[in-house]
Structures are given as C-alpha cells and as structure tokens.
Amino acid sequence: MIKDLDPSTVVVHAGRPERVPNAPLGESPVFSSTYIAGGDRGYGRFGNDAWAAFEQTLGELEGGRGLAFASGMAAAAAICDLVPVGGRVVAPRHAYNGVLGLLDQQTSTGRLHVQRVDIADTAEVSDAVTGADLLWIESPTNPAMEVADLPAVCAAGRAAGATVVVDNTFATPLLQQPLACGADAVMHSATKFIAGHSDVVLGAVVTANDNLWAALESRRRGLGAIPGPMEAWLGLRGLRTLALRLDRAQSNAALLAERLLAHPRVSRVRYPGLADDPGHARAAAQMSGFGAILAIELGGDAEGAQRVCESTTLWVHATSLGGVESMLERRRRWPIEVPTIPADLIRLSVGIEHPDDLWTDLEQALKA
Numbered sequence: 605m606i607k608d609l610d611p612s613t614v615v616v617h618a619g620r621p622e623r624v625p626n627a628p629l630g631e632s633p634v635f636s637s638t639y640i641a642g643g644d645r646g647y648g649r650f651g652n653d654a655w656a657a658f659e660q661t662l663g664e665l666e667g668g669r670g671l672a673f674a675s676g677m678a679a680a681a682a683i684c685d686l687v688p689v690g691g692r693v694v695a696p697r698h699a700y701n702g703v704l705g706l707l708d709q710q711t712s713t714g715r716l717h718v719q720r721v722d723i724a725d726t727a728e729v730s731d732a733v734t735g736a737d738l739l740w741i742e743s744p745t746n747p748a749m750e751v752a753d754l755p756a757v758c759a760a761g762r763a764a765g766a767t768v769v770v771d772n773t774f775a776t777p778l779l780q781q782p783l784a785c786g787a788d789a790v791m792h793s794a795t796k797f798i799a800g801h802s803d804v805v806l807g808a809v810v811t812a813n814d815n816l817w818a819a820l821e822s823r824r825r826g827l828g829a830i831p832g833p834m835e836a837w838l839g840l841r842g843l844r845t846l847a848l849r850l851d852r853a854q855s856n857a858a859l860l861a862e863r864l865l866a867h868p869r870v871s872r873v874r875y876p877g878l879a880d881d882p883g884h885a886r887a888a889a890q891m892s893g894f895g896a897i898l899a900i901e902l903g904g905d906a907e908g909a910q911r912v913c914e915s916t917t918l919w920v921h922a923t924s925l926g927g928v929e930s931m932l933e934r935r936r937r938w939p940i941e942v943p944t945i946p947a948d949l950i951r952l953s954v955g956i957e958h959p960d961d962l963w964t965d966l967e968q969a970l971k972a
C-alpha cells in the first residue's frame with residue numbers, strides 16, 4: 605500500500621488484487637474445501653482468498669498482521685488458549701459478558717485463574733498484573749462505557765511480562781489503534797462495526813508479533829474456528845464503508861447523548877464524548893472519535909427500562925451493535941450479564957438514520 609494515506613482511504617483500497625489487465629477489483633470468496641496439491645494453501649481450514657483480503661485490510665488499519673476467526677468469541681478463545689494451564693489472567697470487571705463468561709468457565713475448571721479489575725483504575729490494573737500471563741483490556745467497555753488509559757495499562761502489562769490484548773470492537777481501528785498504544789494484539793468482533801450490516805458473525809485478531817501470530821494461526825487450524833469464505837467476504841465488503849458509517853453514526857450519537865442528558869426521565873448518560881463523562885479526557889487523548897455506542901440509566905426499576913426498549917418503533921429492540929440500524933437493549937435482561945451493571949441500564953447502538961427520526965422515536969418510547 606502507498607504510504608501516508610489517510611485511514612479512510614486505506615480502508616477502501618487495502619487488500620485488493622494487483623492492478624493488471626483483467627484483474628477483478630476485489631478478491632472473491634473461493635468455495636473449495638481443498639486445493640490442488642503442490643502449492644502452499646493445502647486445505648480449506650488453512651486459507652482462503654477472501655480471508656487473506658480481509659486480514660490484509662484489517663492488518664494495514666491496525667498496524668500488524670490480521671487473522672480472521674469464526675466469531676469474536678472464537679478469536680478470544682484462541683487467545684485464552686495461549687495462557688498456560690494454571691496461568692493467571694487479569695480482566696475488566698465490566699466487559700463483553702461472553703468473554704468474562706469464558707474466563708469464569710475456564711477458572712471453574714482450573715484451566716486458568718482470572719482476576720477482575722476496574723480497567724479505568726490504572727493503579728489497580730498495574731498492581732494486579734504482576735505475575736499475570738494475560739492482561740485482557742476492553743476500552744470503552746461494553747456496556748459500562750469505562751475508558752482505560754491504554755498507553756499506561758499496556759505499559760504496565762508488558763513490564764510485568766503479560767501478553768496484552770485489547771478488545772477494540774467498540775472503537776474500531778479508525779478511532780483507536782491499540783498496537784500503537786503498546787498492546788501485543790488487538791481483537792475484534794467484526795460482527796459489529798466492521799461488517800456493519802447485522803448480517804454476519806465474524807471475528808479477528810491483529811498483531812505485529814510474528815511468534816504470536818503464528819501461535820494464533822496454529823490455534824485457528826487446531827480449534828477449527830475458521831470463518832466461512834462468504835462471511836470473510838461480507839466482512840470486507842462492509843469494512844469498505846466503515847469511515848462513512850462511523851462519521852454519521854458518531855455524529856448522531858453525540859447529538860443524542862446531549863439530548864438524553866437534558867431529558868427529565870434520564871438519570872445518567874454514559875458516553876465518553878460528553879464533557880463531564882469520567883472517560884472524556886482519556887478518550888479525547890487516545891481516540892480520534894468517541895464512537896457510536898452510549899448507555900443510559902433511567903433511575904427507575906428494570907421494568908420501566910424494559911418497557912422503553914419494547915416501545916420503540918424505529919430503534920430495533922435486539923442484542924448486538926455496530927449495524928447501520930439503530931439498536932437498543934437492556935443488558936441485564938441477560939442472566940449472564942455482570943450484576944454490577946445497573947438493572948435499568950439501556951445500551952444504545954446508534955446507526956446511520958436521520959438523527960431527528962431517531963430522537964422522535966426515543967422520546968416517544970421514554971414516555972412509555
């Protein structure tokens with residue numbers, strides 16, 4: 605790729621075939637479970653042109669080499685699989701509940717030990733990481749919207765000899781680049797903003813460490829946690845418009861955050877873009893935008909918040925996030941959600957619709 609291009613240009617042009625006569629503009633998914641012997645590809649579980657194009661593009665954006673996985677959880681599980689038996693993992697008290705659940709499950713079987721920390725509390729993280737094998741970071745966290753001091757906690761983790769991994773799903777590589785902040789690897793649920801259209805489940809890891817990349821690639825083969833060719837192709841097709849989608853979604857989110865803050869039924873708005881948010885200064889320093897996810901609390905009971913989620917007509921009441929469609933859900937409706945997440949907290953994933961339409965629908969739902 606030509607150097608010094610803006611990331612919004614790289615996201616469009618990376619991972620394309622060489623420009624020679626008759627070449628297609630983009631790679632196609634290859635639907636073959638095996639390849640003619642004699643080359644390096646071998647078998648469908650080892651490689652696919654659509655994965656390679658997706659990995660190349662994401663790798664250029666994050667500043668490392670990419671690896672596509674069947675889902676964000678498959679990527680997270682492959683990383684956890686690198687922790688030695690009986691090893692120690694430091695993880696946020698609030699983070700994506702699937703990852704926390706996986707760590708708890710592996711702790712209960714004695715496979716590893718997890719220690720939960722407030723990831724926004726740098727001193728607590730630095731203390732806990734002594735002797736740890738893996739420091740798992742998420743920032744901003746899902747759905748509490750806490751912001752870690754990435755350069756500081758990455759440095760603490762590496763100084764302690766831990767492998768430092770950042771779940772960058774909420775920020776995407778266009779808003780935050782954890783490898784440049786000192787992380788060893790970045791993990792994505794590409795299901796969310798990267799694919800962007802709520803039509804595919806896909807994950808990825810990016811690292812600039814060749815040994816770590818090789819270990820993870822070997823885990824992907826061994827665990828069989830591979831994406832289908834069509835999924836990787838859809839992920840890359842979605843990624844091409846990420847810069848445009850994010851621009852619109854995060855300007856919508858900023859506007860809605862301000863309006864929600866002024867709404868009498870809303871007791872708290874969690875969005876790092878708000879000047880009074882506890883994560884604002886950090887996010888402003890380490891991110892190039894505040895993203896399109898926010899959370900609100902209504903200061904009432906779970907039933908009231910649940911009713912709001914069930915009263916929208918435009919906003920989709922569904923789990924997941926990062927699609928072009930605005931979505932909302934009360935996270936504690938899931939029994940596996942962390943109990944310190946308030947029962948009345950509603951996570952909003954702001955899409956690319958017109959902000960006035962989004963506000964009108966939210967306002968009528970808040971009256972419910």
Ligand SMILES: *Cc1c(COP(=O)(O)O)cnc(C)c1O
Pocket residue numbers: 675676677678700702703742746771773774792793794795796805806807
């Ligand atoms: C959704 C999500 C995951 C899990 O990814 P899947 O693609 O659903 O397996 C991990 N981390 C975060 C922050 C997520 O939002």
